[in-house]
Amino acid sequence: MSSRRFLKGLQEMRKHLGPEADDYVERIKAISPAFAQVNVEFPFGDLYTRGILDDRVRELCTLAALTVQGFALPELRIHIRAALNCGASRTEVIEVITQMIAYCGFPAATNALMCARDVFEELDAEEQGV
Amino acid sequence: MSSRRFLKGLQEMRKHLGPEADDYVERIKAISPAFAQVNVEFPFGDLYTRGILDDRVRELCTLAALTVQGFALPELRIHIRAALNCGASRTEVIEVITQMIAYCGFPAATNALMCARDVFEELDAEEQGV
Amino acid sequence: MSSRRFLKGLQEMRKHLGPEADDYVERIKAISPAFAQVNVEFPFGDLYTRGILDDRVRELCTLAALTVQGFALPELRIHIRAALNCGASRTEVIEVITQMIAYCGFPAATNALMCARDVFEELDAEEQGV
Amino acid sequence: MSSRRFLKGLQEMRKHLGPEADDYVERIKAISPAFAQVNVEFPFGDLYTRGILDDRVRELCTLAALTVQGFALPELRIHIRAALNCGASRTEVIEVITQMIAYCGFPAATNALMCARDVFEELDAEEQGV
Amino acid sequence: MSSRRFLKGLQEMRKHLGPEADDYVERIKAISPAFAQVNVEFPFGDLYTRGILDDRVRELCTLAALTVQGFALPELRIHIRAALNCGASRTEVIEVITQMIAYCGFPAATNALMCARDVFEELDAEEQGV
Amino acid sequence: MSSRRFLKGLQEMRKHLGPEADDYVERIKAISPAFAQVNVEFPFGDLYTRGILDDRVRELCTLAALTVQGFALPELRIHIRAALNCGASRTEVIEVITQMIAYCGFPAATNALMCARDVFEELDAEEQGV
Numbered sequence: 092m093s094s095r096r097f098l099k100g101l102q103e104m105r106k107h108l109g110p111e112a113d114d115y116v117e118r119i120k121a122i123s124p125a126f127a128q129v130n131v132e133f134p135f136g137d138l139y140t141r142g143i144l145d146d147r148v149r150e151l152c153t154l155a156a157l158t159v160q161g162f163a164l165p166e167l168r169i170h171i172r173a174a175l176n177c178g179a180s181r182t183e184v185i186e187v188i189t190q191m192i193a194y195c196g197f198p199a200a201t202n203a204l205m206c207a208r209d210v211f212e213e214l215d216a217e218e219q220g221v
Numbered sequence: 222m223s224s225r226r227f228l229k230g231l232q233e234m235r236k237h238l239g240p241e242a243d244d245y246v247e248r249i250k251a252i253s254p255a256f257a258q259v260n261v262e263f264p265f266g267d268l269y270t271r272g273i274l275d276d277r278v279r280e281l282c283t284l285a286a287l288t289v290q291g292f293a294l295p296e297l298r299i300h301i302r303a304a305l306n307c308g309a310s311r312t313e314v315i316e317v318i319t320q321m322i323a324y325c326g327f328p329a330a331t332n333a334l335m336c337a338r339d340v341f342e343e344l345d346a347e348e349q350g351v
Numbered sequence: 352m353s354s355r356r357f358l359k360g361l362q363e364m365r366k367h368l369g370p371e372a373d374d375y376v377e378r379i380k381a382i383s384p385a386f387a388q389v390n391v392e393f394p395f396g397d398l399y400t401r402g403i404l405d406d407r408v409r410e411l412c413t414l415a416a417l418t419v420q421g422f423a424l425p426e427l428r429i430h431i432r433a434a435l436n437c438g439a440s441r442t443e444v445i446e447v448i449t450q451m452i453a454y455c456g457f458p459a460a461t462n463a464l465m466c467a468r469d470v471f472e473e474l475d476a477e478e479q480g481v
Numbered sequence: 482m483s484s485r486r487f488l489k490g491l492q493e494m495r496k497h498l499g500p501e502a503d504d505y506v507e508r509i510k511a512i513s514p515a516f517a518q519v520n521v522e523f524p525f526g527d528l529y530t531r532g533i534l535d536d537r538v539r540e541l542c543t544l545a546a547l548t549v550q551g552f553a554l555p556e557l558r559i560h561i562r563a564a565l566n567c568g569a570s571r572t573e574v575i576e577v578i579t580q581m582i583a584y585c586g587f588p589a590a591t592n593a594l595m596c597a598r599d600v601f602e603e604l605d606a607e608e609q610g611v
Numbered sequence: 612m613s614s615r616r617f618l619k620g621l622q623e624m625r626k627h628l629g630p631e632a633d634d635y636v637e638r639i640k641a642i643s644p645a646f647a648q649v650n651v652e653f654p655f656g657d658l659y660t661r662g663i664l665d666d667r668v669r670e671l672c673t674l675a676a677l678t679v680q681g682f683a684l685p686e687l688r689i690h691i692r693a694a695l696n697c698g699a700s701r702t703e704v705i706e707v708i709t710q711m712i713a714y715c716g717f718p719a720a721t722n723a724l725m726c727a728r729d730v731f732e733e734l735d736a737e738e739q740g741v
Numbered sequence: 742m743s744s745r746r747f748l749k750g751l752q753e754m755r756k757h758l759g760p761e762a763d764d765y766v767e768r769i770k771a772i773s774p775a776f777a778q779v780n781v782e783f784p785f786g787d788l789y790t791r792g793i794l795d796d797r798v799r800e801l802c803t804l805a806a807l808t809v810q811g812f813a814l815p816e817l818r819i820h821i822r823a824a825l826n827c828g829a830s831r832t833e834v835i836e837v838i839t840q841m842i843a844y845c846g847f848p849a850a851t852n853a854l855m856c857a858r859d860v861f862e863e864l865d866a867e868e869q870g871v
Contacts, residue, residue: 119721122728123705125791130717133783134323141775143316148278152317155282156289156324159456161552162681163324163718165725185513186273187282193264194286194293196419196454197520198553201509205555208512249461252468253445255531260457263523271515289716291812292421293458295465315773326679326714327780328813331769335815338772379851382858383835385661390847393653394583401645403576408538412577415542416549416584422811423584423848425855446533447542453524454546454553549846551682575643584846586809587650588683591639595685598642654843663836668798672805672837676844679806683844706793707802713784714806714813 097128100136107139107146107173115169150174151187154203158191161199164206171210181211227258230266237269237276237303245299280304281317284333288321291329294336301340311341357388360396367399367406367433375429410434411447414463418451421459424466431470441471487518490526497529497536497563505559540564541577544593548581551589554596561600571601617648620656627659627666627693635689670694671707674723678711681719684726691730701731747778750786757789757796757823765819800824801837804853808841811849814856821860831861 104112120127139149153170157163174184184207192200234242250257269279280303287297304314314337322330364372380387399409413430417423434444444467452460494502510517529539543560547553564574574597582590624632640647659669673690677683694704704727712720754762770777789799800823807817824834834857842850 119724122724122731123709126705126709126712126720126724129709129712129783129787130721133712133779133787134320134717137779137783138320138323141316141319143312144281144320148281149320151274151278152282152285152320153324155285156321157718159286159289160324160681160718161550162722166718166721182273185516186271189271189513189516189519190264190268190274190279190282191286192456192516192519192523193268194283194290194456194458196452196456197524198454198547198550198556200516201520201556202552204509204512204516211512249464252464252471253449256445256449256452256460256464259449259452259523259527260461263452263519263527264457267519267523287458290421290458291810292462296458296461315776319773319776319779322716322776322779322783324716324718326712326716327784328714328807328810328816330776331780331816332812334769334772334776341772379854382854382861383839386835386839386842386850386854389653389657389839389842390851393649393657393842394580394847397649397653398580398583401576401579403572404541404580408541409580411534411538412542412545412580413584415545416581417848419546420549420584420811420848422852426848426851442533446531449531450524450528450534450539450542451546453528454543454550551680575646579643579646579649582646582649582653582846584848586842586844586846587654588677588680588686588844590646591650591686592682594639594642594646601642654840658840658843661836661839663832664801664840668801669840671794671798672802672840673844675802675805676809676841679810680844702793706791709791710784710788710794710799710802711806713788714803714810 094132096132096136099140100131100133103135103139104131107135107150107176108169109172109176111169111172146177147174147179150177151179151183154184154187155191155194158188158203159195159199161195161202164202167203167206168210171207172214175214181207224262226262226266229270230261230263233269234261234265237265237280237306238299239302239306241299241302276307277304277309280307281309281313284314284317285321285324288318288333289325289329291325291332294332297333297336298340301337302344305344311337354392356392356396359400360391360393363399364391364395367395367410367436368429369432369436371429371432406437407434407439410437411439411443414444414447415451415454418448418463419455419459421455421462424462427463427466428470431467432474435474441467484522486522486526489530490521490523493529494521494525497525497540497566498559499562499566501559501562536567537564537569540567541569541573544574544577545581545584548578548593549585549589551585551592554592557593557596558600561597562604565604571597614652616652616656619660620651620653623655623659624651627655627670627696628689629692629696631689631692666697667694667699670697671699671703674704674707675711675714678708678723679715679719681715681722684722687723687726688730691727692734695734701727744782746782746786749790750781750783753785753789754781757785757800757826758819759822759826761819761822796827797824797829800827801829801833804834804837805841805844808838808853809845809849811845811852814852817853817856818860821857822864825864831857 116127119130150173154174157167171184188200188203246257249260283300284304287293301314318330318333376387379390410433414434417427431444448460448463506517509520540563544564547557561574578590578593636647639650670693674694677687691704708720708723766777769780803820804824807813821834838850838853
């Protein structure tokens, strides 16, 4: 796991997820090094680094996708933080989730909204040094 | 169907879908006026007009959502055109679909890619006056 | 395939699907007798005959389920006819699909609406002896 | 949020959800007033008040939809209570979930069954003044 | 619930789930005897006993299915144990989940991976008599 | 697209898909070279070549996954052929689809069954030099 692709992916992952990136990779690696490797290399090494769309737009699109899936709440928490790290505002995060009501209905969108509330509260607690 | 909300929604819908908007509404109305009414009023009248996100970003998020669902191909065709109408490039449309591989896997993303190809070919044919 | 469960299921299936029931079973049996057997015995023999809910309500619930799945259009066509056979009106069929917008969003609900339109047109053509 | 549509929706919502309706709206409003507004106005103000289907049948259809989605457990809890409030029996709630096995398989239906058990236990505890 | 189909199903279920099978059935039966009955009779009595595929391959296919659904984590826990009971190794369980990334993307596959980690830890604790 | 990973993936893809592999890649490449590249490199280059599970079992797991998704019919056609190329029998293909009824219900499983019928008919026609 020290290939150029892996290092490029890990660097991109850190830009999106912040210092949590390394912990996340370690947690996956403990169960399956192969899963951790493709998780870093493929979305972050191969896809997110392609330019064409800026990071903020990419992360808002990811929020849209994870919202409509309904079951993707752990990954949604990570990407709400990533969207904020990449320049999106909290208002924009909520706005994408709200727009998704039209495409996935209220159950999946409400799951995502509650998830955003939890992440915002965690971030507020972290900022206050709790 | 001449409420202020409906007219505001129809105007927004025309901005996104172009001249197809009215045909689309008529097709739905022929089966169910109530469905047509909420289709115009709710996503286009209530949600898309809220500002906060610009139309291009909203449409790219919609493409992300429709791609991961896998079954939403008729609506995806409409929103690929809408994304282009709102300032997205074809390259950006393909890029969002490609990014979604990480969130929905290849089957749903490939469905969307083939759909984009069909829409681009239709647009080329229309431009050539075919 | 002449067990009591199978015959009970086939009888129930005919009540819901009308004369199409036997054709449907034959089409499945040609590929897989085992699939055809459980398709008759399990939903129609075991579940639909349990009483508790009347056939019309059961079929409206089935329409709700097939609508939100988004991909279940061939089975939805069959159950729109079944709902009508069991005493639901066309207006009620459309109403369930319209209500589902709140739970699955517009793409899946629009797929179902277009499906209902096609079935209603087929039924009109059949009535006119076309 | 005092438009005629909102008030009509809130009144309908209270009929379905009972006294929990206002708490639910407040919880959503704390994160996003816009989301809360459309949550009241659209499904409850626009859709549930249309007549055509009675409230009990509408709620059973909603249970069918939320069951097959598999991930909609928080909303399912609310609508199991709503179904009971609208005249459905516990036996009918379980029956709809059981019927859905045929349309979504055991995993999603079992999720819903366990959810019904939890709601019934909560209701029993509430009745006993626990 | 003492029909030949039920007993055949329960025997097969014990082969897959081990001593947990009876507890599982009792838990379901407490809410709905009808649900418990079809849960034993249909997948285990009718499907898993058909031969053609050996139990290990059947369980790996079930893991693939439950992984891509994303929301089926309680049933996935049961079938990870079942796969191991039927001769699959932990490495094979992880491998199927990892392969599924290509078909469902990272969110659903990561849900499944974390679920496998939890089951493996439980098994380790059980073996150590904790 | 001549990296070692790509060539390794293409070789694996040919083993699974037969002579159709190159056509498939060319069709994707015509719309998006990047999508084609990751489609070859990631599932076929990175995942299918890892050993641990043999090709037949891997393809049966893929059939299980594509069946329960319900919307993945174009990819399912390809992988039914791939399963046969990797040593699975037609009976085993049908058996996996039939087993999936328990996990996804009849609508998605029936979609897959009809897809299998179409592929088998195509293969029969090809063998007869039609």
